[in-house]
Amino acid sequence: MKDDLYFNLDHGYAEGLCRGFKSGILKAADYHNLVQCETLEDLRLHLQSTDYGNFLANEASPLTVNVIDDRLREKTVQEFQHLRNVSYEPLSTFLDYITYAYMIDNIVLLITGTLHQRAIGDLLPRCHPLGSFEQLGAITVADTPAQLYTAVLVDTPLAPYFIDCISEHDLDELNVEIIRSTLYKAYLEDFYNFCEKLGGITAEVMCEILAFEADRRAFMITINSFDTGLTQDERAKLYPTCGHLHPDGLQELRRTDSYDAVRDVAAHYPQYKLLFEGAGTNTGDKTIEDKFFEHEVKLNMNAFLRQFHFGIFYAYLKLKEQENRNIIWIGECIAQKHRARIDNYVPIF
Amino acid sequence: MGTSYLTIGGLGASVGLLIYAGLTYMLTNYGFRFDIGWFLLAISPYQWALVGIALAVSLSVLGAALGIFATGVSILGGGVKAPRIRTKNLISIIMCEAVAIYGLIMGIVISGSISSFSATRIEDLALKYRAGYKLFGAGLSVGLCNLFCGVCVGLVGSGAALADAQNSSLFVRILIIEIFASAIGLFGLIVSILQSSGSNMAD
Numbered sequence: 400m401k402d403d404l405y406f407n408l409d410h411g412y413a414e415g416l417c418r419g420f421k422s423g424i425l426k427a428a429d430y431h432n433l434v435q436c437e438t439l440e441d442l443r444l445h446l447q448s449t450d451y452g453n454f455l456a457n458e459a460s461p462l463t464v465n466v467i468d469d470r471l472r473e474k475t476v477q478e479f480q481h482l483r484n485v486s487y488e489p490l491s492t493f494l495d496y497i498t499y500a501y502m503i504d505n506i507v508l509l510i511t512g513t514l515h516q517r518a519i520g521d522l523l524p525r526c527h528p529l530g531s532f533e534q535l536g537a538i539t540v541a542d543t544p545a546q547l548y549t550a551v552l553v554d555t556p557l558a559p560y561f562i563d564c565i566s567e568h569d570l571d572e573l574n575v576e577i578i579r580s581t582l583y584k585a586y587l588e589d590f591y592n593f594c595e596k597l598g599g600i601t602a603e604v605m606c607e608i609l610a611f612e613a614d615r616r617a618f619m620i621t622i623n624s625f626d627t628g629l630t631q632d633e634r635a636k637l638y639p640t641c642g643h644l645h646p647d648g649l650q651e652l653r654r655t656d657s658y659d660a661v662r663d664v665a666a667h668y669p670q671y672k673l674l675f676e677g678a679g680t681n682t683g684d685k686t687i688e689d690k691f692f693e694h695e696v697k698l699n700m701n702a703f704l705r706q707f708h709f710g711i712f713y714a715y716l717k718l719k720e721q722e723n724r725n726i727i728w729i730g731e732c733i734a735q736k737h738r739a740r741i742d743n744y745v746p747i748f
Numbered sequence: 749m750g751t752s753y754l755t756i757g758g759l760g761a762s763v764g765l766l767i768y769a770g771l772t773y774m775l776t777n778y779g780f781r782f783d784i785g786w787f788l789l790a791i792s793p794y795q796w797a798l799v800g801i802a803l804a805v806s807l808s809v810l811g812a813a814l815g816i817f818a819t820g821v822s823i824l825g826g827g828v829k830a831p832r833i834r835t836k837n838l839i840s841i842i843m844c845e846a847v848a849i850y851g852l853i854m855g856i857v858i859s860g861s862i863s864s865f866s867a868t869r870i871e872d873l874a875l876k877y878r879a880g881y882k883l884f885g886a887g888l889s890v891g892l893c894n895l896f897c898g899v900c901v902g903l904v905g906s907g908a909a910l911a912d913a914q915n916s917s918l919f920v921r922i923l924i925i926e927i928f929a930s931a932i933g934l935f936g937l938i939v940s941i942l943q944s945s946g947s948n949m950a951d
Contacts, residue, residue, distance in 0.1 A: 403903055404814065404818075404899065404903075407817060407818045407821045407822060407906060408817060408821075411817075411818065411821030411822050411824075411825060411906065412821050412824050412825040413825065414822070414825060414910075415821070415822045415823075415824060415825015415826040415827070415828070415909070415910060415913070416825045416828050416829070417825075418825070418826065418910050418913065418914070419825070419826055419828050419829025419830060419913060420829065422829060422830070422913065422914050423829065706906070706907060706910070
């Protein structure tokens with residue numbers, strides 16, 4: 400009742416705007432045109448007739464895929480910032496939560512870059528604009544996670560997620576990935592609790608999406624850790640607990656040591672069983688990551704079927720990112736003249 | 749969503765107070781003081797009729813307002829990327845406005861039935877009380893019907909605006925839903941006119 404009656408009071412304009420943005424997402428016909436382009440100039444021409452318009456108009460030729468990537472990202476960020484600017488509470492807190500994921504990515508990017516002796520000036524432009532915060536540039540001065548926390552992160556919104564990561568070990572390659580996973584786990588669980596507290600349709604839609612995200616993380620961490628030195632216990636500490644796999648599936652995942660064992664664990668859950676059945680490890684098949692992307696797109700499209708909730712903002716951003724990934728994939732295939740797998744983008748509409 | 753401690757505490761305290769007062773009256777043999785009949789007779793028919801008018805107008809306007817803000821904001825938001833929807837969707841706002849007009853009409857009709865009386869015999873007074881109650885009922889029925897009708901038309905109109913922005917063939921179909929929604933306000937108007945028609949307070 401509260402959802403339906405009073406939602407439009409504060410958030411009606413933002414919702415209408417977000418749905419307008421969503422209608423600009425490329426359709427199957429647009430992808431058909433893009434796939435038939437011969438050069439990146441053709442790509443630019445075809446993108447002009449879509450919602451993107453002249454966003455590449457000021458770029459000098461020859462066009463490169465990196466430039467297209469930057470412009471696409473800039474456009475997405477612009478739209479998101481506009482939505483954030485017109486939003487009221489609690490939508491603004493919700494949108495802020497979405498940006499924390501990008502902050503985590505930026506922090507890890509900077510730390511890894513510093514480990515490889517890159518200059519801060521090279522790294523900062525590569526950070527995602529949605530995840531920028533004031534203390535971002537100061538991250539490079541830290542050597543250990545404890546220093547990172549006390550010097551830089553304690554004033555940022557990410558401070559509560561860092562509790563589990565603080566240790567006196569030096570920041571090195573493996574550690575940084577573990578830090579990323581631990582931060583992301585804490586962030587995902589916090590976001591899940593926030594959405595649950597919001598209640599109503601937002602909770603129904605977002606908790607479904609975030610539970611899938613948590614399970615997907617658990618599966619990917621397990622599969623990617625098979626040949627590294629990560630022990631089963633360390634791995635288990637990285638699994639987010641807000642998904643459908645908690646607690647039984649996570650216990651079983653902990654004990655797996657091969658891709659087939661992971662598939663057996665997934666067989667207990669009907670929706671994941673279907674995903675694993677469609678994937679394979681041969682070169683012609685879709686990988687499980689592709690199937691996860693497809694499932695994510697499906698959940699995000701379903702979010703738009705209901706009105707008066709915040710899930711559409713999250714779903715719109717994720718769909719836009721997927722579309723950017725698709726365009727870059729097509730662009731790369733065109734630029735490298737390797738058109739065999741050009742149809743492997745994830746269709747959205 | 750969650751009932752706060754303050755709400756539960758307040759509710760519990762008031763229920764407790766009522767039970768205490770009721771028991772006090774009953775057990776001290778003053779139960780006759782709780783006299784509903786006296787209460788109803790003590791309220792003048794003018795009060796009932798005028799409160800009926802107030803309810804008719806205010807609840808209708810409340811419904812229309814809730815409807816108009818729900819629709820108007822969605823038209824604004826959807827109109828940014830799809831400017832063609834702006835003019836067509838004003839129909840939804842007009843239908844919400846109609847709900848407020850029903851309330852206005854009933855307010856005028858009911859107030860036309862109110863006039864001074866100086867009856868003293870119990871048979872005549874009973875007729876005046878009857879008029880008062882009828883006018884109150886008329887006002888309440890049109891007010892509440894229009895409240896829910898206005899909200900309904902507004903929410904459907906919001907969906908119509910957003911759907912029209914995506915696919916223009918959907919607008920007319922959702923408009924049909926809105927027409928059914930506004931029919932329920934009309935029901936309230938009809939019943940209210942029937943209720944207030946036979947009541948006359950004049951001598």
